Amino acid sequence: MNTIFTTELSEGWLIIYIDDIIICSDSWSLHLERLARVLDKATGVNIKISLKKCKFGFEELKALRHIVYGLSLGIDKNEVAAVLLKTIPQNKKEIMSLLVFSIYYRKHLKDFAIPAEKLYRICDQQRFFEMKQERINAYEKIRKALTEAPLLLIPD
Numbered sequence: 001m002n003t004i005f006t007t008e009l010s011e012g013w014l015i016i017y018i019d020d021i022i023i024c025s026d027s028w029s030l031h032l033e034r035l036a037r038v039l040d041k042a043t044g045v046n047i048k049i050s051l052k053k054c055k056f057g058f059e060e061l062k063a064l065r066h067i068v069y070g071l072s073l074g075i076d077k078n079e080v081a082a083v084l085l086k087t088i089p090q091n092k093k094e095i096m097s098l099l100v101f102s103i104y105y106r107k108h109l110k111d112f113a114i115p116a117e118k119l120y121r122i123c124d125q126q127r128f129f130e131m132k133q134e135r136i137n138a139y140e141k142i143r144k145a146l147t148e149a150p151l152l153l154i155p156d
Helices: 006-011 028-044 077-085 092-104 113-124 133-147
Strands: 014-017 020-023 060-063 066-069 072-075
Touching: 006 014, 006 028, 020 028, 020 060, 072 077, 077 092, 077 133, 092 113, 092 133, 113 133
Parallel strands: none
Antiparallel strands: 014 020, 060 066, 066 072
8 A cells, every 4th residue: 555655655644554544634624635635546546445444534543552643643641551550560571561562652762772671681681580770760761751752743
C-alpha cells in the first residue's frame, strides 16, 4: 500500500500500517478532500474497504496503542496505567516486561537508551538478580518518562 500512496505519505498526512489507513487533517473540508483522494486511489487499484472498520471525522482516535490527535501522535494513557500500577521488579522477567513495553514507545521517550541500558545489563547477567538503587532509579525514570511523554508531530 505504501507504493500506491507514495505521494500522500510524503505529504505527511497519511499513516499506513499493514492494511490500516489513517488520514490526518487540520479542518473538516481538508479532511473530506483527502478522504476523496484516498478513496479514489483505492478504488482505482481495486482495494476493498470494509465500512465496518472505518471511522470518519474523529478529532482523536486510538490506533496501534497510540492516540492520533490531528497531525500528532501520543501514547495511549490507558496502556501506561497498567505499568504504573506495578511495583519495583523482583526478577528479570518483570524487568524485561517493562523494557519490551517501553521499546514500543521509545520514540516518545527522550534518552530512553540511558536508563534502559542499566536494566538490560541485569538481564544479561547469569548471576543472582539484585535490584540496586541505580537500577531502581533507571526503572523509575522510564516509568516517569512514559507518563510525561510528549506528542510527536507527524513529519511533513
